Amino acid sequence: MGSHSTNMRVKLPLFCLVLEAITIVLFAIFVRYDHETDASAWHQELQNNSKTNSDNDFYYRYPSFQDVHTMIFIGFGFLMTFLKRYGFSSVAFNFLIAAFGLQWSTLIQGFFHGFHDGKIHVGIESMINADFCTGAVLISFGAVLGKTSPVQLIVMTLFEVTLFGINEFIILNIVEAKDAGGSMTIHTFGAYFGLVVSRVLYRPHLEKSRHREGSVYHSDLFAMIGTIYLWMFWPSFNSAITAHGDDQHRTVMNTYYSLAACTLATFAFSALLNGEGKLDMVHIQNAALAGGVAVGTSAEMMLTPFGAMIAGSLAGIISTLGYKYLTPVLDSKLKIQDTCGVHNLHGMPGILGAAIGAIVALAATADIYGGGMDDVFPLIAEGKRTAQSQALYQFLALLVALAFALVGGTIVGFILRLPCFGSPSDSECFDDSLYWEVPEEPEHIAVRTEDPEQQTQA
Amino acid sequence: MGSHSTNMRVKLPLFCLVLEAITIVLFAIFVRYDHETDASAWHQELQNNSKTNSDNDFYYRYPSFQDVHTMIFIGFGFLMTFLKRYGFSSVAFNFLIAAFGLQWSTLIQGFFHGFHDGKIHVGIESMINADFCTGAVLISFGAVLGKTSPVQLIVMTLFEVTLFGINEFIILNIVEAKDAGGSMTIHTFGAYFGLVVSRVLYRPHLEKSRHREGSVYHSDLFAMIGTIYLWMFWPSFNSAITAHGDDQHRTVMNTYYSLAACTLATFAFSALLNGEGKLDMVHIQNAALAGGVAVGTSAEMMLTPFGAMIAGSLAGIISTLGYKYLTPVLDSKLKIQDTCGVHNLHGMPGILGAAIGAIVALAATADIYGGGMDDVFPLIAEGKRTAQSQALYQFLALLVALAFALVGGTIVGFILRLPCFGSPSDSECFDDSLYWEVPEEPEHIAVRTEDPEQQTQA
């Protein structure tokens, strides 16, 4: 059934093992425990600085890390199992990409952010950042879901993680914009990168596989596992690397309210846009999450709870509208086949989130932030920037993210077209059986009687 | 297929958007960051009181909050997916109700508990309490599951959250009973409220939909996801708002032992009550959780581990007996159609939990509690109450909860009968296709061959 080009027997092991070997060698050369994970260094600090074990950043961030980890592996993984015959690939390629991506991004982000004396120092914060970076790749994966081989996905991960690291360094360290929850660095970048890759890999005859592009009843329930976990733990995502104390606390709360409001807007518009007033699982599974994206930049700021709710409502509305009206147009007019609709969940809400971040930055005053200005807008606190200039830099950061996504996605898209990486034919898309030993029956849906006689009768 | 009254195209958007708009306006007027989420206020405290960031209540409660959040959205949501053709509605209406309920209860509970200088101050504890309140509504949802339109559910949420806030205020602040895990305020109130609503909405011809009321093999496995999450995280539920230190620690442990013992009792009685000695998934999915309800009041007290295990065993036994013998009687004699059997999981165990709480309060002595009396029974510590009087007040609180549930449920039930809210006909219950775009086939089970020829042959 699989064409020769997608036979993974040699290619997949080769790429996995060679990349893993290179990664291990680079880790051996460059990666070291940081002062909080190194036995000797931490105990030195315990003795010298009158620090206590409870000061170890582990206790401030590990619960958030595990929530983020759950979003990456369960959230993204199961969200994409909505396809009726691509559940194995969705959850398992998600697993593969993220497992490779987090190692690779430890190196890339380490070179840019954690390089001390020629070594990359790692701890809980680098783990969170590595997971964040894989989030961007998984967003792009959503755009090309079902249409790319695992080798293509690994190659995409290799390049996208690298570009993510450069883009993030420019936005956070050169432009010095704030983006704790990654509206720009993760969502906007990941979405438009994936959309451009999908454009470059455009399949004119994808209709040959369209009968497999939908869901079945239980695959939609599997997808809801992903949705609900993403929704619940998004407050942890946005707050995972914000400053200790009020910052983490406030970021969580703003995200919580944004998502709650977004959910109501999504249900409302899903029913409104349907001719018969029926709800669409695609909207609930995806658009209800846009509220997390929309406050990714601003949640750590003094957004106020009602501000968060407005942001979330707007995000739910534009996302649902996007699924209804924009996705078909992207497909038919712009030749962008966006399997999961990442433009609606991450693209537009990411831009919205960047804009909201800039607007809230604009409103920053010493009166509102007090001593907390230091944590949220250190440059304003130090008098190096005004609120207005910070807002402008926030917009600039958005442009950087978009530019990196569009240019990077184009280049990587063309790289992925190289025949050596393999690619399913237009009639083989959205089909697990190309890559997987699928239980029992190759042609039917697997869930069926196990009684052979019963099959014959049918 | 859907009757006119359940066409949600106008009603659902209208209710969602208007209520969300009202909520946002009320938040804008009343809701403010508390001293731990406000940048200026918290940094003031850091400077003045020699507080450190690690004192922020966020670090004491956020992991528990996320566990509670998981119980509300995954636990309740998936527990109700056991129905073969109502999984979309179960998990998604659960999502909708909870997302609206937590916003509304922030306001209602805020007016009663967090009102300072005309403002409601919000932080991690108000978030936990808001989630708690939605728990009561979701319990009621279990009683009417499959028989109410989403608009009816939103209206029910609006009123039930409001009544919950008043009831809780009376129990905790006027009667001054203890009820950290909500045996009375959440479980008893939520269950009897829902049962009375179900009674008022009695459907004489529900047999027309009974063929959809059961489960299929995989829907029972989806439901087990809900069950296990509720079971695992119940210790976090009961302890989420207890005092720091030994209180949270002890509450967790008591709940853990109660649930473990309850599980064995449930398996035992499930096999015992079945003519062929076979286990019933309904019992395992539900009755095994009754141990969490049964120590909802007493888990923060010096219940002792073996006391917790006795409580859990009793709860498992009465709950399983309830499913076997009481649910059919409620249906046939009292005209209470209790879809999920919330009477067995939350109603009776809630009353049991209230009673156990009163008994354990009765046994409180200065010797047992020492300096911890202040946290668990402040009025006894201050000499304002004896253990005996505290026990009496605990019983009084149960009566208050029951009264609010019965009267409130009756009134709200009659409100829900107004035709404008829409309601499925007796033959349309337990059917997702009334409210949802269901994949592919409207009449068959969705999981099926995707090959059209195959269908024709069958």
Added chain:
Amino acid sequence: MGSHSTNMRVKLPLFCLVLEAITIVLFAIFVRYDHETDASAWHQELQNNSKTNSDNDFYYRYPSFQDVHTMIFIGFGFLMTFLKRYGFSSVAFNFLIAAFGLQWSTLIQGFFHGFHDGKIHVGIESMINADFCTGAVLISFGAVLGKTSPVQLIVMTLFEVTLFGINEFIILNIVEAKDAGGSMTIHTFGAYFGLVVSRVLYRPHLEKSRHREGSVYHSDLFAMIGTIYLWMFWPSFNSAITAHGDDQHRTVMNTYYSLAACTLATFAFSALLNGEGKLDMVHIQNAALAGGVAVGTSAEMMLTPFGAMIAGSLAGIISTLGYKYLTPVLDSKLKIQDTCGVHNLHGMPGILGAAIGAIVALAATADIYGGGMDDVFPLIAEGKRTAQSQALYQFLALLVALAFALVGGTIVGFILRLPCFGSPSDSECFDDSLYWEVPEEPEHIAVRTEDPEQQTQA
């Protein structure tokens, strides 16, 4: 359908209720709150020692505990739902075994580790250890999955928990080996114990049930829920009871990198070993987890991130090779029917983990560990052992674990053969309908049309 011997109507309630009653009595006699869960004792400490509530071990360990809890109940439970017609039993017997096991192990481990003045003192650490112990039993359950009655499983739990406690006491307190994540005490012991039990219970005519031993499409997705949770939370498992500060932090990080590398190795070898280059869900579901087992002993040591990645890669490779080549041989030559392949996921990686632990111990120097030597290798820090001797004791501990598993498993296997415990016949294995009320159709797969006419036509 069920043979008389597996009718559970009397036996299962009898065993559950009698064992629960004995457990409650033993708890009443022996189990007491420890100084951190007892109201009086903790408040004494607050007053005397200038301790604060944040010093309560609860805050250091509860998030890890809940992750471990999730691995035990969701992770193991759903991992085993891969069987097409044994999902109810997999997740629910897992639930039953673990709920009983954690109570019983509180007693057994308490006698060995927490016995003060004739009482067992319990708190968060004893809860984690109790969950750990049930992990070993659930590993053994994987070897006999589908071939044992619930009464047999309870009896196995009773004995295995007891042997686990003795074995663990010898390894940790007499041999004084380190094994925080239980490569030896949990994985090696649990796997070989289960394999020997399976050998003793060898079924020569199991081919009569082989048609039910495979998966269906959606059962493989349910199993992936288990896999991903085990994978994500394994860092919490290995670190749950390590020392505060750098130890917990470092253990988490080492495990994270080991698992990530293991995942790539697993995908590589799964494709490589398949004639058509297709991936096998069995490998992804299981072998990708071996990286957690392989650093169970060494993750708290100064393994270094790249060392962890080498360990994980090796584990993924040997585990995948095991599934491909060793499991069939164990079955055909050694008469060991290992349903879940626990030899590949826990057995060999457990031995590998023990060996890696010994090697890393051998490399321990004062320079590397500094003041942290006290936490990781207290005997080396005190000068009572050299690194070489510690390494030898680590190997000795492995031999102890293997000896306990082999001898204990043999004895318990023969006990389980007693007819009074019931056992399915060779043609009744892997079949829920023997123990469960299965929805609707006893012979067909349950997921099917609910329209009776439709069935007739088929």
